[in-house]
Amino acid sequence: MSFKNKGDRVGMSTCRYVGMSIIWGALLLASCRNDAEVFEPEAEQAGQPEKTENIVGFYLLNQGNMGSNKATLDYYDYSTATYKRNIYGEANPSVTKELGDVGNDLQTYGNRLYAVINCSNKVEVMDRQTARRIGQVDIPNCRYIQFDEGYAYVTSYAGPVQIDTEYKQLGYVAKVDTATLKVVATCLVGYQPDGIAIANGKIYVANSGGYMNPNYEKTVSVINLSTFTEEKRIEVAVNLGLLKLDSRGQLWVSSRGDYADIHARLHCIDLASETVTHTLDVSASNFDIVGDSLYFVGSQYDKNTNKSTTAYGIVNVAEHRVVSDNFITDGTEKSITMPYGIKVNPETHDILVSDAKNYVNPGTLYCFDKDGHQKWNVRTGDIPAEICFVTTDVNTGGGGGDDPTGQSPYISHVFDFMPAPGQFVNIMPLYEDGDDSETMRQKTENCIAGHNQEMISLGGWGGYVVFGFDHRIPNVPGDYDLKILGNAFYSTSEFPLYGSSEPGIVMVSIDSNGNGLPDDEWYELAGSEYHSSDTRHGYSCTYTRPATNTDVSWTDNQGGSGKVKHNTYHTQEYYPKWISADEITFNGSRLKDNGAKIGTTCVLYQYPWGYADNHPNNWDKSRFPDTTDENLIHVSEFKIDWAVGSDGNPVTLPGIDFVKVYTAVNQDNGTLGEVSTEIIDAWDLHMLDSDGNKR
Numbered sequence: 001m002s003f004k005n006k007g008d009r010v011g012m013s014t015c016r017y018v019g020m021s022i023i024w025g026a027l028l029l030a031s032c033r034n035d036a037e038v039f040e041p042e043a044e045q046a047g048q049p050e051k052t053e054n055i056v057g058f059y060l061l062n063q064g065n066m067g068s069n070k071a072t073l074d075y076y077d078y079s080t081a082t083y084k085r086n087i088y089g090e091a092n093p094s095v096t097k098e099l100g101d102v103g104n105d106l107q108t109y110g111n112r113l114y115a116v117i118n119c120s121n122k123v124e125v126m127d128r129q130t131a132r133r134i135g136q137v138d139i140p141n142c143r144y145i146q147f148d149e150g151y152a153y154v155t156s157y158a159g160p161v162q163i164d165t166e167y168k169q170l171g172y173v174a175k176v177d178t179a180t181l182k183v184v185a186t187c188l189v190g191y192q193p194d195g196i197a198i199a200n201g202k203i204y205v206a207n208s209g210g211y212m213n214p215n216y217e218k219t220v221s222v223i224n225l226s227t228f229t230e231e232k233r234i235e236v237a238v239n240l241g242l243l244k245l246d247s248r249g250q251l252w253v254s255s256r257g258d259y260a261d262i263h264a265r266l267h268c269i270d271l272a273s274e275t276v277t278h279t280l281d282v283s284a285s286n287f288d289i290v291g292d293s294l295y296f297v298g299s300q301y302d303k304n305t306n307k308s309t310t311a312y313g314i315v316n317v318a319e320h321r322v323v324s325d326n327f328i329t330d331g332t333e334k335s336i337t338m339p340y341g342i343k344v345n346p347e348t349h350d351i352l353v354s355d356a357k358n359y360v361n362p363g364t365l366y367c368f369d370k371d372g373h374q375k376w377n378v379r380t381g382d383i384p385a386e387i388c389f390v391t392t393d394v395n396t397g398g399g400g401g402d403d404p405t406g407q408s409p410y411i412s413h414v415f416d417f418m419p420a421p422g423q424f425v426n427i428m429p430l431y432e433d434g435d436d437s438e439t440m441r442q443k444t445e446n447c448i449a450g451h452n453q454e455m456i457s458l459g460g461w462g463g464y465v466v467f468g469f470d471h472r473i474p475n476v477p478g479d480y481d482l483k484i485l486g487n488a489f490y491s492t493s494e495f496p497l498y499g500s501s502e503p504g505i506v507m508v509s510i511d512s513n514g515n516g517l518p519d520d521e522w523y524e525l526a527g528s529e530y531h532s533s534d535t536r537h538g539y540s541c542t543y544t545r546p547a548t549n550t551d552v553s554w555t556d557n558q559g560g561s562g563k564v565k566h567n568t569y570h571t572q573e574y575y576p577k578w579i580s581a582d583e584i585t586f587n588g589s590r591l592k593d594n595g596a597k598i599g600t601t602c603v604l605y606q607y608p609w610g611y612a613d614n615h616p617n618n619w620d621k622s623r624f625p626d627t628t629d630e631n632l633i634h635v636s637e638f639k640i641d642w643a644v645g646s647d648g649n650p651v652t653l654p655g656i657d658f659v660k661v662y663t664a665v666n667q668d669n670g671t672l673g674e675v676s677t678e679i680i681d682a683w684d685l686h687m688l689d690s691d692g693n694k695r
Helices: 020-028 087-091 437-451
Strands: 042-045 055-062 072-077 082-085 103-109 112-117 122-127 133-138 142-148 151-156 172-177 182-188 193-199 202-207 219-224 229-235 240-245 250-255 265-270 275-280 286-290 293-302 307-316 321-324 339-344 351-355 362-368 374-382 384-391 413-418 464-474 482-485 498-500 504-509 522-525 536-544 552-556 561-564 583-590 595-598 601-605 655-663 681-684
Touching: 055 103, 055 374, 072 087, 072 374, 082 374, 103 142, 103 384, 112 142, 122 142, 133 182, 142 193, 151 193, 172 193, 182 229, 193 250, 202 240, 219 240, 229 275, 240 286, 250 286, 286 339, 293 339, 339 384, 351 384, 362 384, 374 384, 413 437, 437 464, 437 681, 464 681, 482 504, 482 655
Parallel strands: 193 240
Antiparallel strands: 042 082, 055 072, 055 384, 072 082, 103 112, 112 122, 122 133, 142 151, 151 172, 172 182, 193 202, 202 219, 219 229, 240 250, 250 265, 265 275, 286 293, 293 307, 307 321, 339 351, 351 362, 362 374, 413 464, 464 655, 482 681, 498 601, 504 522, 504 655, 536 552, 536 583, 552 561, 595 601
């Protein structure tokens, strides 16, 4: 069997598996867990504080008995030796069903923590430092997760939880954009795919067929990462489970057998030839690889005898042999009832082993030193399963950044990019044949995320970009919270200031529904012109694609019309080429024209404050030594305190998760062309000062 839990467990109820003939009876017995205990957040000391080089702690995901909705998350802090249980509920008090039903896998990527919640049909996405919920990805009967180049890949049984020798629903791998938390593609594999690994431009998936006893699957699917299609299958053994890579170009795969005549085994696949080169006679219900050592725990159930045998061993992956048949050397393995999970600290080589006990009561986590002596143990939630270390560095993708707290002060994601027609559209960023909205969104993210500072243009009035950070920027009353960098400059040292100012209105949003997407209410940061009688709120403008490469016409909802005029300096098409619609309509507020002629020269005046690409990125104190106006000194900086609702009334936001900037002026300025806001970067000012130095 290979249901929601590993090895010989019946994950459909996580009651003890004692044979096919009684499975459904066990599933139907409500008395399997009538006295479900719900943990309140609590902490206890486990061992002694340790000073580690890079690993600061670890999360432990407790699966919880199926149907009890009791997956929980624990955390261990090495610096204080504090083990804290059930932290998800404490971090997310408004999430009604908490983490969900049956936690199956746990991984970090960038600044995020991803928990695969099997029977809740979702991947829960959290901040890796706080466990605060960011959103979720809906994937039916999801199992395991891996990451590559900004995408998550998740195995899915696809069909329902159901034992059926003639099961017809093939499983698949879901490709998830970690920026938008949306499934962008799927690839069919075998039946009930479990473990997943990525190497050498390929995805490897262990097909179990666990619902189809005795018709188990025997293969590992090989998916081409670039085309996201299955290329071949490698025959291995029946009822495959986990697979993990070592540093020698080998893939280790566990098979669980049929719990009767075919025993569990551990197999080694050479990735160069994609063939099985070695099979070891060991039961590896779970395993972890550090260096050349593969540490495994096993619980081999035999339905003929209705007994289980346990194992705690080490395999040398270079020599393909078992070098220790018991890494616990002090005899304390006798206190472990059901070894379930294992993780090895790559710095200290401490071995963490979880005990699921009887699957219905709290488990225990044991820590053994590298010599196999028990250091400490602690009570966990029900069915402690997956352990994930938290480090001081941040891996590439899924949030990015370089701050040691695990948060980046810079943009991490671009959610949407829709420029209005303009002279830099299709250039910044560059459009290439075949690009679509997603490709251009990704190019925009590559330009302005992660402190890359490559400029993008929003085109004429209404063109916008929506971006976010890897954390919520808090609203600190009275402080400037956000800085947005453009390419404005001054041509004068006298007021009123002018030069090049192409102001953009800034909108902000908070992720009220917790799905990680900018689909909640937007609030405008009311700048100096918000209450001006010259500002047109409720403005709308529609651009029409020209038949040839020429001027782009527009009309508005106030009887106005005009053209975004083609010039000799920029000869490409001005209408965004990846947009198939022949008309684009934008809505928002329009500021009064800020362009004027001085002699034969056209200049663009700055507004006092509150707009992107309006003033230079930094105030020149030496150039304006007598200026005391706070908003001028803090050019290009914004306060969340300025937020107003759609009715114009101030609102108090605890912080912001998303930012939208759009071009605010609709004016043609002769040889200068249209006013078009440009953006190159944005900062969380609580992490950086106005000069970009870390606080």
